[in-house]
Every structure is written in C-alpha cells, then in structure tokens.
Amino acid sequence: MASPWSWALLLLLCGTAASVDTWCGKAYRASDPAIDPGGRMAPPNLSPALLLDLRVRPRVQPYLEEDETGIIIIDAPLSYIRGQPYDNILVNQQSSANLKSSSNLSEPPPLTFDVYRSDTGRLITSDVKVAVNSTGTVVGFSMVTFPPSFSPYNISIASSGDGKYMASTQFLRLPDRTDGGSVTKIDSLHGALLVNTTESSWKNSVWKPLFPYSFYLNGNWLIENPNNMATFKNYGYNVLHIVPAGGLGYNFTQLDQWLDEAQRVGLWIMYDMRWTYQNSSLVEWQVNRLKVRQSLLLWYTADEPDGQVDPLDAPKRAYDLIKSLDPYHPISLCLNCENYYFEEYAAGADIILSDVYPIGTNSSWSTTYETACNITYGCCGCDNCVGYNNLSNVPARLDTFREYQTQLGLPQKPLWGAPQAFGNSEFWKQTPTWQEEIVMNMLSINHGAKGIIMWIFPTTPELTNWTSKLAQRLTDSLASFMLVAEMVSGLTVTGAPTVDASAWIHGDWMLLSIVNPSHENAVGPVAL
The missing domain is CATH 3.20.20.80 (Glycosidases)
Structure with missing residues (x-):
C-alpha cells in the first residue's frame, strides 16, 4: 500500500530495464518520455452467435474430512463473449439488444446435466436441472467416494444424453487438522470467509461467515x-x-x-x-x-x-x-x-x-x-x-x-x-x-x-x-x-441520480444500503 512513509521506498523499487522509473508500467518523471505500458485488458471480441457460458465450481474450498456432503455450483449464463454455441430457437428469435437483459428473454426449457468423477468416469449424480441464463444452481453430492487427500479431485458435468455442453472443476477434501491450527474456507456462492467457532474439536464444528x-x-x-x-x-x-x-x-x-x-x-x-x-x-x-x-x-x-x-x-x-x-x-x-x-x-x-x-x-x-x-x-x-x-x-x-x-x-x-x-x-x-x-x-x-x-x-x-x-x-x-444473502447491486434510483443502492435478500428479509457518493446534498424523495 502506498503510504505517506513508504511511498519514497516504493518509487525506488519500481523501474524498467532501461532504468526509467515507472508506476503501473508508466513513466512518471518529467525527464522521461511517455511509453506504452502494455498489459491492458482489451474489450473482448463479440461472437456473432449466442453462446452458453457453462461453468461449474465447488461451493466451498477447501472441504474437510469432517464434511460428508459437498456442493458444486453450476452457472449457465448466455453470452456473446465466451462459451459454446447455443441454438435454442426461442432465444435466437430475440434481438441482440434484448438478449443482453435476461428479463427480456423468452424462457427456454431447462438443461439437464449428469455429474461425473473425471478420473474414473463414475457417475456422481444425474438429472440435474439448470435454467438457461441462470447462475448459482447448487447441487449436493456424497463425499464417501472422495477420501481425504492433499491432491485435488476433478469432477465434470455434461448435458444428459448428447454431452453437448460440458464443464469441469477441481475441489479439495483435506484431512482434518490435528495440529491445533485453524482452517479458513471460502464460500464461492456469496464470497464469504467461513471460520470455525469450535476450538475443542473439528467434529460437529460450527462454521460461520466472517x-x-x-x-x-x-x-x-x-x-x-x-x-x-x-x-x-x-x-x-x-x-x-x-x-x-x-x-x-x-x-x-x-x-x-x-x-x-x-x-x-x-x-x-x-x-x-x-x-x-x-x-x-x-x-x-x-x-x-x-x-x-x-x-x-x-x-x-x-x-x-x-x-x-x-x-x-x-x-x-x-x-x-x-x-x-x-x-x-x-x-x-x-x-x-x-x-x-x-x-x-x-x-x-x-x-x-x-x-x-x-x-x-x-x-x-x-x-x-x-x-x-x-x-x-x-x-x-x-x-x-x-x-x-x-x-x-x-x-x-x-x-x-x-x-x-x-x-x-x-x-x-x-x-x-x-x-x-x-x-x-x-x-x-x-x-x-x-x-x-x-x-x-x-x-x-x-x-x-x-x-x-x-x-x-x-x-x-x-x-x-x-x-x-x-x-x-x-x-x-x-x-x-x-x-x-443474495446480493442485488446497481439498483436504479430516480430522483437523485448520484445515489448508489444495493440490497441483500435472504428468505423474507431484505437489507437495503443507500449511499450518496456526491459531495452535494441529495435533497428530496428518491424511488428504488
């Protein structure tokens, strides 16, 4: 972090092979000419045809020996950036502009997937229904065939019958710790850290978000x-x-x-x-x-x-x-x-x-x-x-x-x-x-x-x-x-265009955060 007392040191640490001091790859001293730093993410090329960007990921990393059930998350958003060609007629009849908003799509039938263990081809679970243009479908499976190991396991999903759409991922099921050390998990569904609140034993432990x-x-x-x-x-x-x-x-x-x-x-x-x-x-x-x-x-x-x-x-x-x-x-x-x-x-x-x-x-x-x-x-x-x-x-x-x-x-x-x-x-x-x-x-x-x-x-x-x-x-x-909770960001605000609002929804409860980032006062009613 560039602090008041470390910035000078940071400047000494950065430089190019030609001894031009740089930050983010850019020359910054008046004595040095501008150079193209490179390394920029360019806007992606758009596909002329609609794509299904199928992905799978473990919900939690790492799983432990104490975890008897694992969960994978399947995402199946429609995209013009990456994925496999998607040719459902109900979707392709829509205009390209409308396809960028899921609310404007005709609802195609869900896809059905089988889940396999990649190394053995063994079926883990079948007949998993996933809505097209959805994210966050959770699928549970037994850990009994995945002994605790420090090596990751590979699992794959494939559309039932034709195997037209496929994706794979890795997950860890680690041995429980016996040395008194802690474990921090990441919940990839919501991005939370999960920490163990039981100090005496891993068994029957309680994991809470932090x-x-x-x-x-x-x-x-x-x-x-x-x-x-x-x-x-x-x-x-x-x-x-x-x-x-x-x-x-x-x-x-x-x-x-x-x-x-x-x-x-x-x-x-x-x-x-x-x-x-x-x-x-x-x-x-x-x-x-x-x-x-x-x-x-x-x-x-x-x-x-x-x-x-x-x-x-x-x-x-x-x-x-x-x-x-x-x-x-x-x-x-x-x-x-x-x-x-x-x-x-x-x-x-x-x-x-x-x-x-x-x-x-x-x-x-x-x-x-x-x-x-x-x-x-x-x-x-x-x-x-x-x-x-x-x-x-x-x-x-x-x-x-x-x-x-x-x-x-x-x-x-x-x-x-x-x-x-x-x-x-x-x-x-x-x-x-x-x-x-x-x-x-x-x-x-x-x-x-x-x-x-x-x-x-x-x-x-x-x-x-x-x-x-x-x-x-x-x-x-x-x-x-x-x-x-499920997060809904970028809520449309009328009456105060600078106001930023997001919501978190869980069951029957909702938390709403409304922030005015402008240095000007936002006076009057607003609507979400």
Missing part, C-alpha cells in the same frame, strides 16, 4: 502502549494486519508476543509478506512458523505488485509455494492499477484487494512530478481515476476487476476494499472526512466487497471514531446476513 473489517496497522503503535492491542479490538475491528517495516519485516520475538496477545483478545491474523514474498526460502520459513496458529485467517503476499512492476509470475509462484505448505488458508494480495496485467497478477491470490485513493489528489496532473497523468504516462496517486475527490472511483474499480474476471472466464474471486484513511502527504493533499470515509466503505460493500482493510492505522481521531461505529455493525449479525 466479514473482515479493519486497518493495515503500523506496528510502532503497538509498541507505544502494551494495552493498544486490546484498544484496537475494542474499537470493533476484527483483523490484525501488521505492516512489516522492511527487510525481513519483523522482530519475530516481538511478533510472537503480538500474535499471542491478538489471539487472547480475539483478533484474526492477516499475515503480510510484502517484502519477502519473492524469496521462496523466506516464504517457506514464515509459513511453516505460523501456519499452526489458531487465529491465522489468511496470508497476504504482494502489495501493489502491478504498481511496482514486480515480475508477472511472482505472485503466482508465491501462491503455489504457500498452498503446498498450507492448503488450509486463503491467500490475498492488493492490486493498485486500473488496467495493467490484471490476469497475471490476480493469478497469485484467492482474494483480491483494491486500493483506490481519490481524496486530495489531482487525477489528471501530478503535483509531485509536475506532469500530466493519463493511460500511458504519469503517476498521480490514483491510477486512471476520474476527477478530484471523486468517491465513485472506489466502486468503479471493484466493478472493473469483476468484469475482467468475467471476460477471462474465471470464477469470481472475492474482492475486498482498501479505502483511503490517510492524507496530507505526497499526492494526497487532504485526509478524508469521516463522511467520505464511511461513504468509501459503504460504496465498496454496495459493489460486492466482502471485506474492508483500510490504509492505515493510527488514523485521525475522527476517522477512528466513525469507523469504530461502523465496525460495531459490520462485524456482527448484520455482516453475517450480508454474507449469506
């Missing part, structure tokens, strides 16, 4: 007062993410004391390896040292690797190594650039954070380097952002990352927000007000963020006060509701 809400934390603050760990927890934050100082990053004797105290007060650990993730020996040493901690939630490897122009395969190499050592926890990283080698960098994580800092920065002119900022040149502290203090840049980036995954045909990885909670330095000439901070938080959530880790703590007393108030709600039953 909404991570916290800050990146400057460890010096913990040194100032031995009670600061409990103070941090009492503010309502539920994750401890200490930012390593540099080099190896930690005094490990001190770190052990902090992590012991974090477990005592009830904080989950998000362990940061930003300075060492490209050193396989150090990664292995750290993972083996910490993976048995009961409060470990997830790993964090690369911090803005796209901005710093790290080797494209570096995050994935670290990911593969960590998974070989610890398949029980997810891996996260934070991407800073709007459109720079997304596919390559995102391959190194189960969870992608997005840090967009729009407050107090001029997105078109760098006051630090006295240069213009555009898609091929300059560094303004908010890559390819629009406007000044424009809070809508925050959700727009999450939407963009989600769209990239759709275009690439990838299962949607959970996205988290990393809102700005600092200022008055470098590119950022002011700190967010408490209203701006809460809006950035809620806009992220409205656009599907399943966790919030703000940069950086300590922050101002005002932001501490108001994020603490929000933390009390987002880490309790309210968050649990959002993490198990």
Whole structure:
C-alpha cells in the first residue's frame, strides 16, 4: 500500500530495464518520455452467435474430512463473449439488444446435466436441472467416494444424453487438522470467509461467515502502549494486519508476543509478506512458523505488485509455494492499477484487494512530478481515476476487476476494499472526512466487497471514531446476513441520480444500503 512513509521506498523499487522509473508500467518523471505500458485488458471480441457460458465450481474450498456432503455450483449464463454455441430457437428469435437483459428473454426449457468423477468416469449424480441464463444452481453430492487427500479431485458435468455442453472443476477434501491450527474456507456462492467457532474439536464444528473489517496497522503503535492491542479490538475491528517495516519485516520475538496477545483478545491474523514474498526460502520459513496458529485467517503476499512492476509470475509462484505448505488458508494480495496485467497478477491470490485513493489528489496532473497523468504516462496517486475527490472511483474499480474476471472466464474471486484513511502527504493533499470515509466503505460493500482493510492505522481521531461505529455493525449479525444473502447491486434510483443502492435478500428479509457518493446534498424523495 502506498503510504505517506513508504511511498519514497516504493518509487525506488519500481523501474524498467532501461532504468526509467515507472508506476503501473508508466513513466512518471518529467525527464522521461511517455511509453506504452502494455498489459491492458482489451474489450473482448463479440461472437456473432449466442453462446452458453457453462461453468461449474465447488461451493466451498477447501472441504474437510469432517464434511460428508459437498456442493458444486453450476452457472449457465448466455453470452456473446465466451462459451459454446447455443441454438435454442426461442432465444435466437430475440434481438441482440434484448438478449443482453435476461428479463427480456423468452424462457427456454431447462438443461439437464449428469455429474461425473473425471478420473474414473463414475457417475456422481444425474438429472440435474439448470435454467438457461441462470447462475448459482447448487447441487449436493456424497463425499464417501472422495477420501481425504492433499491432491485435488476433478469432477465434470455434461448435458444428459448428447454431452453437448460440458464443464469441469477441481475441489479439495483435506484431512482434518490435528495440529491445533485453524482452517479458513471460502464460500464461492456469496464470497464469504467461513471460520470455525469450535476450538475443542473439528467434529460437529460450527462454521460461520466472517466479514473482515479493519486497518493495515503500523506496528510502532503497538509498541507505544502494551494495552493498544486490546484498544484496537475494542474499537470493533476484527483483523490484525501488521505492516512489516522492511527487510525481513519483523522482530519475530516481538511478533510472537503480538500474535499471542491478538489471539487472547480475539483478533484474526492477516499475515503480510510484502517484502519477502519473492524469496521462496523466506516464504517457506514464515509459513511453516505460523501456519499452526489458531487465529491465522489468511496470508497476504504482494502489495501493489502491478504498481511496482514486480515480475508477472511472482505472485503466482508465491501462491503455489504457500498452498503446498498450507492448503488450509486463503491467500490475498492488493492490486493498485486500473488496467495493467490484471490476469497475471490476480493469478497469485484467492482474494483480491483494491486500493483506490481519490481524496486530495489531482487525477489528471501530478503535483509531485509536475506532469500530466493519463493511460500511458504519469503517476498521480490514483491510477486512471476520474476527477478530484471523486468517491465513485472506489466502486468503479471493484466493478472493473469483476468484469475482467468475467471476460477471462474465471470464477469470481472475492474482492475486498482498501479505502483511503490517510492524507496530507505526497499526492494526497487532504485526509478524508469521516463522511467520505464511511461513504468509501459503504460504496465498496454496495459493489460486492466482502471485506474492508483500510490504509492505515493510527488514523485521525475522527476517522477512528466513525469507523469504530461502523465496525460495531459490520462485524456482527448484520455482516453475517450480508454474507449469506443474495446480493442485488446497481439498483436504479430516480430522483437523485448520484445515489448508489444495493440490497441483500435472504428468505423474507431484505437489507437495503443507500449511499450518496456526491459531495452535494441529495435533497428530496428518491424511488428504488
């Protein structure tokens, strides 16, 4: 994360072979000419014929020995981007414009699928009905023929009879842990983290959704007062993410004391390896040292690797190594650039954070380097952002990352927000007000963020006060509701066009979030 005290170091770390300093692949010093950074996701070529984009994925990763039943999710959306030709006459009679809205489609008959174990061809279940142009069809199956293993299993689906439409996926059913360490699952239906609430035994355990809400934390603050760990927890934050100082990053004797105290007060650990993730020996040493901690939630490897122009395969190499050592926890990283080698960098994580800092920065002119900022040149502290203090840049980036995954045909990885909670330095000439901070938080959530880790703590007393108030709600039953409910984002709002609204629906209950991202007051009635 580009902080007031680390930005200068970050600038020294990034550069091209020709010794031109770059950020997101762009030259940014007035002495250097613009270069095309490349790495941009281009708009996909559209198919002239309608396609069925059939996909299958495990609902939960990883499953454990204790799980007697597994669930797969089948998605069958219609697309002009990718998939297999779909020739149902009821659909093809519609116009191309109407096909882009599922509400305008004539309803074709459902498809029927069989589910197989790929390596043996053994039938797992049959006669699975899936509506055309639908997502999220859940199918349960017995785990009895899948013994616990550290190797993934492959399963496939094929349309019954003709096998015309096919898709496959992998899932893990790991042995239960016997070393006292924790397990964090990802629910791919809703993007939630699932944590175990039973400390004494894995058997008959209770898995509950967790909404991570916290800050990146400057460890010096913990040194100032031995009670600061409990103070941090009492503010309502539920994750401890200490930012390593540099080099190896930690005094490990001190770190052990902090992590012991974090477990005592009830904080989950998000362990940061930003300075060492490209050193396989150090990664292995750290993972083996910490993976048995009961409060470990997830790993964090690369911090803005796209901005710093790290080797494209570096995050994935670290990911593969960590998974070989610890398949029980997810891996996260934070991407800073709007459109720079997304596919390559995102391959190194189960969870992608997005840090967009729009407050107090001029997105078109760098006051630090006295240069213009555009898609091929300059560094303004908010890559390819629009406007000044424009809070809508925050959700727009999450939407963009989600769209990239759709275009690439990838299962949607959970996205988290990393809102700005600092200022008055470098590119950022002011700190967010408490209203701006809460809006950035809620806009992220409205656009599907399943966790919030703000940069950086300590922050101002005002932001501490108001994020603490929000933390009390987002880490309790309210968050649990959002993490198990069907989300409806991008609701149409009339009467106040800048207002952003989303809803979560579960059974007979609905939660509605309405946010005004404009600095102008929205006065008068609105309709959803």
